[in-house]
Structures are given as C-alpha cells and as structure tokens.
Amino acid sequence: MHVTKFGHCCLVIEINGVRILTDPGNHEFAGMGADPAKLPPLDAVVITHEHQDHFHLPALSAVLEKNPGIPVFTTEAVKNQMAAADLAADTLQDGQTVTVKNVPIIGVGKLHAEIYGNWNRVDNIGILVAGELFYPGDAFTPPPTGVRILALPIAGPWMKIKEAVAYAMAVKPRLAFPVHDGMLKTALPQHRLLTAFLPQAGIRFQPLELGQPMEF
Secondary structure, rough: EEEEEEEEEEEEEOOOEEEEOOOHHHHHEEEEOOOHOOOOOOOOOOOOOOOOOOOOOHHHHHHHHHHHOOOOOOHHHHHHHHHHHOOOOOOOOOOEEEOOOOOOEEEOEEEOOEEEOOOOOOEOOOOEOOOOOEEOOOOOOOOOOOEEEEEOOOOOOOHHHHHHHHHHHHHHHHHOEEEEEOOOOHHHHHHHHHHHHHHHHHEEEEOOOOOEEEEE
C-alpha cells in the first residue's frame, strides 16, 4: 500500500494499482493553490462530509473531468450538492461495503464530532480500506475491526490533541499518520507529543511529506 498526502485530509490511497482519493478540500486546492489536474489517474473518490475543507466542488469537478466515470462515495448531503452541479455520486452508509476494482471499502460512522452542541454537526462517513487503513473523517468513530494503519486527525475545532492520543491508543494500529492539520502554521508541537506518547502503546507515528508517496 502507498499513501500520498496532498494536504489536510486529501489522500491518494493506492493498493495493487487501484487509487482512491479522499476529501479534496479547499485547504489544498484553494488555499495552497494545488492543481487537481496534476493528481494521478484515479479509480474512485470518497468524500467524508460536506464541510469545505473536505469537499471543494471546483477541485472535485476538475478531478472528475480528468477521470470520467469514476465513482464518488459520500453522504446524502454531498450527493445532493453534486447533483445540483450535474455531478453523480453514490451514498455510502455505516456498515455498507463497496468495491473498487477488487478493493473493498467499508463505510464507518454516522455523524461529525461535536463542535458545540448540534451546531454544524453534519453526517460523516469514515472508511476502512482493504481491511488495513482506517480514515474516520471528522470523528473518533472506532473501526469495526483491528487495523494496521490509522489516518489520525490531530487538530480542529472539534477536538483536542489529548483526544487524538486517546483515540489512537484505543484503535491500536501499528502505524498512525496525521491528517486534519491544514489549518496549522506548523504541526511540530502536535507531532512531538504524538511521537512521544504513541510508541508507548506500540504505535509508530509517521508524518507524511506532502506529495511524496509513502509505502506502508
């Protein structure tokens, strides 16, 4: 498995030549000026929820123009917004399995983590890819089984760093890499803390260099 991080929660997960894009959002494609046309050829897209740091319609449109006919799996709200732009999508629900060229993806979870009460608390669908990599989106939902790799949220208005540590220790992957960090000027304080504590639970913490594939 190879994972390439393009920013925040935008990942390309590659398994046996099958490439799945997650959460093309405004951090990388509006704020950082990344070009979605320069992403590698893709076989599917997963959008965990409708917040703009995960779902940037202009970037997604460019991705689908370059990769016509690939499936997009997401929530009902994102599907409706895409339909208004004449783009097709399929809903992915908690416990549902879809297959992309023999790579199984299981939907996990239902709701975004709480920011403040029910304010902006939208549907959120995490994914378990090939039984190995779990990406929860904006939530601390536990995966349905043990996993080898965890895409670990480390910052945001809905979480504290101590919750990231506790979540990783509860999931107990062999390896965790950071996501949901695009709002940080530097993630070094978070990385230092996670590097200090996660190995005590037998978890390797591995930051990713943007745009560089990492083999797991």
